[in-house]
Amino acid sequence: MSSLDHVRLKLNKHMLKNDLHGDQVRSMFDAITPVYDRMNRLMTFGQDRSWRRFLVRKIAPQPGEKILDLATGTGDLAFEVLRQQADVSVWAGDFAVQMMKQGQQRQHAERIHWLACDALSLPFADDCFDAVICGFLLRNVEDRNRAQREILRVLKPGARFASLDTMPPSGFAKPLVWVACRFAVPLLARLMTGRSGAYRYLGDSTLGFASPSVLLDELRSVGFEAGGMQKFWMNSVAVIWARKPS
Numbered sequence: 714m715s716s717l718d719h720v721r722l723k724l725n726k727h728m729l730k731n732d733l734h735g736d737q738v739r740s741m742f743d744a745i746t747p748v749y750d751r752m753n754r755l756m757t758f759g760q761d762r763s764w765r766r767f768l769v770r771k772i773a774p775q776p777g778e779k780i781l782d783l784a785t786g787t788g789d790l791a792f793e794v795l796r797q798q799a800d801v802s803v804w805a806g807d808f809a810v811q812m813m814k815q816g817q818q819r820q821h822a823e824r825i826h827w828l829a830c831d832a833l834s835l836p837f838a839d840d841c842f843d844a845v846i847c848g849f850l851l852r853n854v855e856d857r858n859r860a861q862r863e864i865l866r867v868l869k870p871g872a873r874f875a876s877l878d879t880m881p882p883s884g885f886a887k888p889l890v891w892v893a894c895r896f897a898v899p900l901l902a903r904l905m906t907g908r909s910g911a912y913r914y915l916g917d918s919t920l921g922f923a924s925p926s927v928l929l930d931e932l933r934s935v936g937f938e939a940g941g942m943q944k945f946w947m948n949s950v951a952v953i954w955a956r957k958p959s
């Protein structure tokens with residue numbers, strides 16, 4: 714069996730356990746919009762901001778470039794791009810329109826091109842972005858392989874891709890992260906929102922997700938030149954990056 718077959722096998726196992734259909738994912742995120750940003754800050758003790766800063770530094774936006782934040786949600790990564798490089802054209806796409814409406818209330822939102830779109834069928838021409846970034850898309854998207862191929866398609870030759878996501882824990886942190894995923898985060902969500910469903914899904918999908926090295930293998934298998942990874946927070950979060958061949 715080739716290493717790619719192993720990757721596919723792992724992926725399929727993961728899908729059986731955790732996958733929701735696209736419309737369920739969309740309604741889930743639309744429904745948690747009012748608490749989404751606050752929960753992110755609370756669950757991560759504000760650390761998600763530094764992971765986002767790291768990701769954007771990794772793609773190093775240059776003046777005049779066109780950058781897509783795919784699955785933008787409320788736009789945290791898109792705003793971070795503008796903070797690091799004001800002279801760029803930033804596009805922010807998601808299929809959860811309520812999440813984007815929330816982002817559009819934020820200061821400087823008018824500097825971003827917001828667009829309702831599905832990562833599985835992007836409404837952009839081939840070879841048109843200098844960089845595509847995403848936060849927590851690859852764990853949530855219904856068909857990861859198709860999303861990866863779409864991202865590759867819209868990138869210019871030589872252009873960069875970076876993704877931030879949670880990852881299944883390993884080593885000494887495993888029991889801690891497991892307790893956080895199974896109990897602490899759903900409990901926090903229940904206290905904050907009266908419901909914990911979406912945050913139980915966060916825990917389940919994190920524990921069943923592919924590791925960064927599997928994700929990099931997948932990116933290589935669809936045609937990216939793989940770059941690297943950086944893990945954070947007891948190896949429970951990772952940024953991975955890659956490039957479209959020139």
Ligand SMILES: C[S@@+](CC[C@H](N)C(=O)[O-])C[C@H]1O[C@@H](n2cnc3c(N)ncnc32)[C@H](O)[C@@H]1O
Pocket residue numbers: 735738739742783784785786787788789790806807808809812830831832833847848849850853854855
């Ligand atoms: C956990 S949120 C992340 C939002 C934001 N990127 C962040 O870093 O906070 C995941 C986002 O992925 C979006 N998403 C999932 N599947 C998608 C798809 N097929 N097309 C577009 N957006 C998708 C959801 O709507 C949701 O807004």
